[in-house]
Amino acid sequence: xxxxxxxxxxxxxxxxxxxxxxxxxxxxxxxxxxxxxxxxxxxxxxxxxxxxxxxxxxxxxxxxxxxxxxxxxxxxxxxxxxxxxxxxxxxxxxxxxxxxxxxxxxxxxxxxxxxxxxxxxxxxxxxxxxxxxxxxxxxxxxxxxxxxxxxxxxxxxxxxxxxxxxxxxxxxxxxxxxxxxxxxxxxxxxxxxxxxxxxxxxxxxxxxxxxxxxxxxxxxxxxxxxxxxxxxxxxxxxxxxxxxxxxxxxxxxxxxxxxxxxxxxxxxxxxxxxxxxxxxxxxxxxxxxxxxxxxxxxxxxxxxxxxxxxxxxxxxxxxxxxxxxxxxxxxxxxxxxxxxxxxxxxxxxxxxxxxxxxxxxxxxxxxxxxxxxxxxxxxxxxxxxxxxxxxxxxxxxxxxxxxxxxxxxxxxxxxxxxxxxxxxxx
RNA sequence: GGGGAGAUACCAGAGCGGUCAAAUGGGACGGACUGUAAAUCCGUUGCUUCGGCUACGUAGGUUCGAAUCCUACUCUCCCCA
Numbered sequence: 157x158x159x160x161x162x163x164x165x166x167x168x169x170x171x172x173x174x175x176x177x178x179x180x181x182x183x184x185x186x187x188x189x190x191x192x193x194x195x196x197x198x199x200x201x202x203x204x205x206x207x208x209x210x211x212x213x214x215x216x217x218x219x220x221x222x223x224x225x226x227x228x229x230x231x232x233x234x235x236x237x238x239x240x241x242x243x244x245x246x247x248x249x250x251x252x253x254x255x256x257x258x259x260x261x262x263x264x265x266x267x268x269x270x271x272x273x274x275x276x277x278x279x280x281x282x283x284x285x286x287x288x289x290x291x292x293x294x295x296x297x298x299x300x301x302x303x304x305x306x307x308x309x310x311x312x313x314x315x316x317x318x319x320x321x322x323x324x325x326x327x328x329x330x331x332x333x334x335x336x337x338x339x340x341x342x343x344x345x346x347x348x349x350x351x352x353x354x355x356x357x358x359x360x361x362x363x364x365x366x367x368x369x370x371x372x373x374x375x376x377x378x379x380x381x382x383x384x385x386x387x388x389x390x391x392x393x394x395x396x397x398x399x400x401x402x403x404x405x406x407x408x409x410x411x412x413x414x415x416x417x418x419x420x421x422x423x424x425x426x427x428x429x430x431x432x433x434x435x436x437x438x439x440x441x442x443x444x445x446x447x448x449x450x451x452x453x454x455x456x457x458x459x460x461x462x463x464x465x466x467x468x469x470x471x472x473x474x475x476x477x478x479x480x481x482x483x484x485x486x487x488x489x490x491x492x493x494x495x496x497x498x499x500x501x502x503x504x505x506x507x508x509x510x511x512x513x514x515x516x517x518x519x520x521x522x523x524x525x526x527x528x529x530x531x532x533x534x535x536x537x538x539x540x541x542x543x544x545x546x547x548x549x550x551x552x553x554x555x556x557x558x559x560x561x562x563x564x565x566x567x568x569x570x571x572x573x574x575x576x577x578x579x580x581x582x
Numbered sequence: 583g584g585g586g587a588g589a590u591a592c593c594a595g596a597g598c599g600g601u602c603a604a605a606u607g608g609g610a611c612g613g614a615c616u617g618u619a620a621a622u623c624c625g626u627u628g629c630u631u632c633g634g635c636u637a638c639g640u641a642g643g644u645u646c647g648a649a650u651c652c653u654a655c656u657c658u659c660c661c662c663a
Binding site for chain 1: 612613617629
């Protein structure tokens with residue numbers, strides 16, 4: 157039977173800026189047969205974050221090109237710890253945390269792939285084939301094929317020789333390499349993809365497959381993303397940007413993308429959306445002509461939020477952004493229904509207070525837990541930073557129940573971007 | 583093992599007996615401008631019942647008064663062996 161991919165995966169990855177390195181021959185294989193390829197995900201937290209979206213996109217493109225994607229969650233590798241890019245030995249996760257993380261990540265991954273049809277995706281856990289694998293068996297069957305010299309030559313190991321590296325992390329590449337071998341023999345998987353920091357680990361896998369006599373095996377890596385200033389991609393002021401709506405609300409997620417710089421947005425829209433090339437190019441051109449409209453950032457934020465959180469969440473995020481940053485007034489705020497209000501401010505920090513009638517603004521800010529001390533409250537008030545229900549207030553402001561939205565809420569704000577909701581219970 | 587240098591606010595780094603809640607730079611936060619940007623400019627950056635209070639590695643001591651002097655301890659760095 158003949159196979160024809162929907163499109164040339166390598167070309168697609170290249171123009172999107174998702175291509176860093178490949179092993180020779182993969183392009184030809186991708187164009188002539190349906191390839192099963194995998195990407196591994198570490199269960200280091202109970203949610204993936206935007207940085208993990210890069211390898212996810214690799215799988216998505218693989219599938220869209222007509223190939224079979226496998227997402228591997230690292231139940232076994234997560235117990236060992238990948239030394240790549242790490243300066244120091246990691247602490248091991250306990251089993252309970254690990255299992256919890258695995259389950260969460262698995263659910264998240266399932267959202268991005270199609271599990272039906274001729275290119276149906278699969279999610280696997282490497283713990284399944286490692287749990288019965290004994291140590292002696294492993295060092296005889298796997299360790300014998302790879303030399304220490306070979307393993308020591310990897311950057312991930314070399315960089316740690318000075319500062320120290322446990323045997324556990326040293327052997328990580330063998331464990332990951334064996335994953336590839338296992339998938340290769342059990343599922344005919346010929347391709348492993350990942351960030352460029354995974355190159356060494358992936359190649360250990362292809363080497364192992366070659367020596368143990370599996371079928372041919374290939375690698376493709378994507379460049380590691382950094383911001384223009386060299387800092388790590390995927391962090392906002394408030395920390396990691398997670399894919400879990402509980403940890404990073406769709407609104408904050410949308411805002412993360414909207415706030416990207418012009419240069420960055422040009423890069424990111426290729427990587428994190430599935431918009432076709434002509435449309436992307438047209439958007440970039442339009443944006444350069446009139447950067448002030450931030451059409452590019454808007455579109456990027458919309459597409460990324462849609463991809464990760466879906467239509468409904470996107471609409472709420474848009475509505476919230478409009479209210480928060482548009483020229484909305486206290487009147488408009490008060491006219492919101494309670495459920496709209498709560499939807500829009502979903503994810504905004506909040507606390508409860510019993511009674512606010514006659515409470516001075518300084519006490520309000522500190523007692524609510526919004527600001528840490530009265531000195532800070534006074535400072536910010538003096539700096540003209542504090543608003544109540546979108547209206548700037550000074551130190552003389554005293555709260556009254558007439559200010560409450562829907563008789564229950566007070567919207568506190570420091571600066572333009574920091575909001576806090578006071579839920580008045582009495 | 584011997585000798586030397588040091589430990590100050592988020593970070594770097596001045597201060598070396600009172601005028602030090604501590605220069606300066608960076609960061610962070612706020613304001614103006616703008617595109618919810620960048621750059622720029624301005625302000626703020628321990629707590630407080632606004633009387634004060636607690637802070638310069640830790641514990642003591644000298645002094646009217648200590649970040650500053652003395653003692654011990656802990657830690658860091660450098661040189662020699």
